[in-house]
Amino acid sequence: MNAYDLFNGDADGLCALHQLRLVEPRDSVLISGVKRDIALFDQLPSGRPLQVTALDISWDRNAQGVCRVLNGGGQVTYFDHHSAKKLFRHPQLTAHIDSGLDVCTSILVDRHLGGVLRQWAIVAAYGDNLDAVADRMAREHGCTAATRGALAQLGYLLNYNAYGESREDLHFCPVQLYRSMHRFESPLDFMAKAYEFRRLLEGHASDLKAVQGLTPYTANDKATVYVLPDRAWARRLCGTLANQLVARNNGRSVAVLTPRSDGDFLVSLRIGSASASRADVFCSRYPAGGGRHGAGGIDRLPDQDMDRFINEFFAHLESDTP
Structure with missing residues (x-):
């Protein structure tokens, strides 16, 4: 089967796929987009069986697309933490879905992999605004205060890159950012060596200057x-x-x-x-x-x-x- 990886372009989607493919490598076509571009099953080809892994994209927005893949003889593995009111069972579907308050998709992948790349799940939790959860995970993992701060900064910046009306608004296409991340097993190495991290740091600082003086409507x-x-x-x-x-x-x-x-x-x-x-x-x-x-x-x-x-x-x- 042709393999496809569909992932949200934010910190959680990036870190979820990065963890999964470091441990379970697969030669797959990558499909992503801006943060709100989540109906990614609509971008899949038709006419042949597909092996699809979906990460951090709403099940309810993609349920019909999942049905198309399964009805076409394909297989779907799904990791997500959003609402899944339309979830169903199928022998060719493996669903890791939990909409609890204290999880994100990267934490679900971390559980699936037995915690072997825990720091990337911590990065995602910080990026997904789960600071208390991320702090607890980082302390349990033995991270120092400085490391916790660095992982939090990376999570915020990866999330920041995902927002925009179109890809032209972003500093980096999520697929490009993922490929850069995927060269590094450690998030701290990515921060120390990757051009993309430095560019996000500079871009975020510049954007923050523009927001000074913002007042409520x-x-x-x-x-x-x-x-x-x-x-x-x-x-x-x-x-x-x-x-x-x-x-x-x-x-x-x-x-x-x-x-x-x-x-x-x-x-x-x-x-x-x-x-x-x-x-x-x-x-x-x-x-x-x-x-x-x-x-x-x-x-x-x-x-x-x-x-x-x-x-x-x-x-x-x-x-x-x-």
Whole structure:
């Protein structure tokens, strides 16, 4: 069978595939894209059996594509931590799916591999805004405070590279970044030797200068909403900025709205520690919306629906249901 590896272009997807292929090498075609480009099964060829591994892309957004592969005599291995309401069983399907609060896809791969490349799972956890989980894993792994800081920095930068409306917004295509990472068994070696890491470090520092002075669009006692300008730096920062903003928002939730080239908005939403509400439940009300418990997004929010979205977001946080 022709082999394909489909992976999210963020830190979690990159580190998940990197771990898996260091331990279980396979000559495969790589398919990825920007952070929100997750319907990757749609890019697969038809007409012949395929061996597909999918990492960190929503099952519910790809369920029909999985069916096509299986019905065509193919095999699918799936690692993911997002909502999977449409999950089914099939003899040619192996699914490692866990939507728990304390996991990301790289942690699921780490479990599958017995922890032999644990530092890459720690990098992914930091990048996926699971700082407490990553800190615990790093301490259990014997990492010093300096090493923990370095792994966290790498996780944030790999995640930062994934955000954009198109690949032109990114510093590196995720496939190119993966191939560079895959030359290094240690994340610390990648940071010390790879040009790509230095470029991400410089690009992130430059983008952060542009965001200085950012003020909320609106806020209440449970959440803050930010609307970014129509700039490439804003599209690159939107996801990592949402993580940083919620971390210092005193338990309140955060929504970051970033203009798209067509005049609509891309939404990055994070639920603060003071709320029991779910990001995935709320975002899935909207077309092309979804996520996981604490973090979600909407690929396209029409401009005319912005005020309605904000009111519904505030109301969702006020309700007693998740």
